[in-house]
Amino acid sequence: MLRDIDLNEISDGKLYGNNDMTKADCGGCKGCCDCCKGMGTSIVLDPLDVHRLCVYLNRTFYELMEDAIELNVVDGVILPNLKMTDKDDACVFLNDKGRCSIHSHRPGICRLFPLGRFYENHSFQYFLQVHECTKKDRTKVKVRKWIGIPDIKSYEKYILDWHDYLKELTGQILSPGGKQDIKEIGMHVLQSFYVQPYDMEKDFYEQFYERLQMSTAR
Ligand code: SF4
Numbered sequence: 001m002l003r004d005i006d007l008n009e010i011s012d013g014k015l016y017g018n019n020d021m022t023k024a025d026c027g028g029c030k031g032c033c034d035c036c037k038g039m040g041t042s043i044v045l046d047p048l049d050v051h052r053l054c055v056y057l058n059r060t061f062y063e064l065m066e067d068a069i070e071l072n073v074v075d076g077v078i079l080p081n082l083k084m085t086d087k088d089d090a091c092v093f094l095n096d097k098g099r100c101s102i103h104s105h106r107p108g109i110c111r112l113f114p115l116g117r118f119y120e121n122h123s124f125q126y127f128l129q130v131h132e133c134t135k136k137d138r139t140k141v142k143v144r145k146w147i148g149i150p151d152i153k154s155y156e157k158y159i160l161d162w163h164d165y166l167k168e169l170t171g172q173i174l175s176p177g178g179k180q181d182i183k184e185i186g187m188h189v190l191q192s193f194y195v196q197p198y199d200m201e202k203d204f205y206e207q208f209y210e211r212l213q214m215s216t217a218r
């Protein structure tokens with residue numbers, strides 16, 4: 001999501017790499033589930049998030065659309081996000097004990113929280129959001145351990161390339177006189193990267209880059 005932010009207002013003023021220590025560890029949250037409620041449409045899902053959900057829950061993209069995810073326009077591009085329930089405005093995956101029922105397969109944004117990503121010069125670093133997590137006595141943890149995704153190098157490269165691809169699309173859609181059709185682009189992105197299943201037996205990133213290459217060559 002493209003945002004003009006003053007890092008000094010929302011963070012501790014530092015930027016972190018994946019080997020740095022930062023005060024993000026909320027110690028298992030211990031009864032708190034504040035950041036799993038009232039999140040609106042902000043938990044936007046990337047293709048790996050959806051792939052992992054489909055595999056873990058043994059559901060297709062369309063089956064997830066029935067009750068777990070929904071579509072919204074983010075910076076001009078149609079993307080899926082986690083759905084909040086009508087009843088208590090909580091994430092559909094929050095169980096009745098206030099715990100995440102898909103913890104091992106939770107999306108990237110949930111893994112990061114309360115960290116965020118700051119993109120600059122075809123790269124990104126992490127920052128610690130100081131006003132978001134309600135737990136005050138957080139302890140230090142290494143960023144890569146906190147995120148907990150295997151092969152962090154490939155993951156970060158993928159995140160950056162996905163971000164750049166979306167930014168390019170946003171530029172095409174929102175630029176003055178932009179001739180790109182928002183609906184057509186949206187359907188292409190959804191179909192190419194989310195709806196069409198990834199082969200579980202093959203490396204996700206290889207398949208993603210094949211699709212990215214085909215999309216950018218259009
Ligand atoms: S607000 Fe902090 S302590 Fe509460 S659930 Fe979220 S990360 Fe855990």
Ligand code: SF4
Binds near residue numbers: 037
């Ligand atoms: S997926 Fe899990 S961690 Fe993420 S908002 Fe839902 S319940 Fe919370």
